[in-house]
Amino acid sequence: MIEKIRFQYTDDITVINKQQFEAHIRLYEGYVDKINEIDRILTNNPERDKANATFSFYRECKRGETYALNGVILHELYFENIGGKMKMPDQMTIGQLEMYFGSFNNWKSDFIATAKASRGWAVLCYDQRSYRLRNISLDAHDLGNIAYSAPILVLDVYEHAYFLQYADNKTEYINRFMDNINWEVVCDRMGIY
Ligand SMILES: [Fe+2]
Structure with a gap:
């Protein structure tokens, strides 16, 4: 069973206000409830004998399983990497970004463009197949x-992440996010990979 992480709104979170934050947290908690429900349903469920890729109960559970679990994981990573006191990354992180994107500003403009081009998430990740950041x-x-x-x-x-506060001004939300990254958390993640 997956436990909910209890995120608190703090003064150093500037990208979203408390109302937007709390509405978003409710959504996150819904994903935790759903993955726990799906995990329970999938335990020795006799419907597995009727599994079918066009339509079946098992197919719906399997679609929901990765959707809900990734929804949990991505939201936790997001809430952890906003706020904080560190305004810029450390030299190690800047060096990694320079290595794969040419410069910090090149990485930043590509990340912003990726976010504008996305309907769900923009993620800076370490691609463990081609050994590089993307x-x-x-x-x-x-x-x-x-x-x-x-x-x-x-x-x-x-x-849902910004509309309550920013309406359709997605660009403003992304810009405010870029100024409110919790670099302490991000540098720690970079240090692991
Ligand atoms: Fe969300």
Whole structure:
């Protein structure tokens, strides 16, 4: 069973206000409830004998399983990497970004463009197949991820992430996010990979 992480709104979170934050947290908690429900249903379920790729109960459970679980994981990574006091990454992280993107500003402009181009998530990740950092685009929790990669910076660009506060001004939300990255958390993740 997966436990919910209790995220708190703090003064150093500037990208979203408390109302937007709390609405978003409710959505995250819904994903935790759903993956736990699916895990329970999938335990020794007799419907597995009728599994079918066109339509079946088992197919719906399997679609929901990765959608809900990635929804949990990506939201936790997102809420962890906003706020904080560190305004810029450390030299190790800047060096890694320079190595794969030419410069910090090149990485940043590519990440912003990736976010604008995405319907679900923009993720800076370490691609463990080609041994490099990439900014990748997910159109849904279960659509666009690299099977063998480690997430380092995660930005939620689903409309539910910003619409309450920013309406249709997605660009403003992305810009405010870029100024409110918790680099301490991101540098720690970078250090692992
Ligand atoms: Fe979200």
